[in-house]
Amino acid sequence: MAFRVVSPLNASGALPAIIYYHGGCFISGGFATHDHQLRQLAYHSGCRVIAVQYRLAPEHTFPAAHDDAERGALIIHRRAEQLGIDASRITLAGDSAGGHLALVTALRLKQRRPGNPRSWF
DSSP, X not given: OEEEEEOOTTOOSOEXXXXXXXOSTTTSOOTTTTHHHHHHHHHHHOSEEEEEEOOOTTTXXXXXXXXXXXXXXXXXXXXXXXXXXXXEEEEEEESTHHHHHHHHHHHHHHHHSOSOGGGOO
């Protein structure tokens, strides 16, 4: 599993984080295709953006992408200090298929630990 971290200019200290899942119909896309969006999101939000590269179809069938999305979120939370993010201020986002993965990941995390979203990790 690969991650790409994009930070706002002159960022320092622990920042809020956006875990981002790219679109591409689950068959394409990645860091290169979404570089501009990742940089814009970091710049305009003031958050550290961490993109997760999930496995793509058809080489990897359902639920590979969903499993990777959840696993990626848990890894990022566990390594929050190393990544320079505030573990209590993490959100999930994405476009197209990535938006779907963000939603499914939130639902999976909620199912694991019902209650306040801050308790999901």
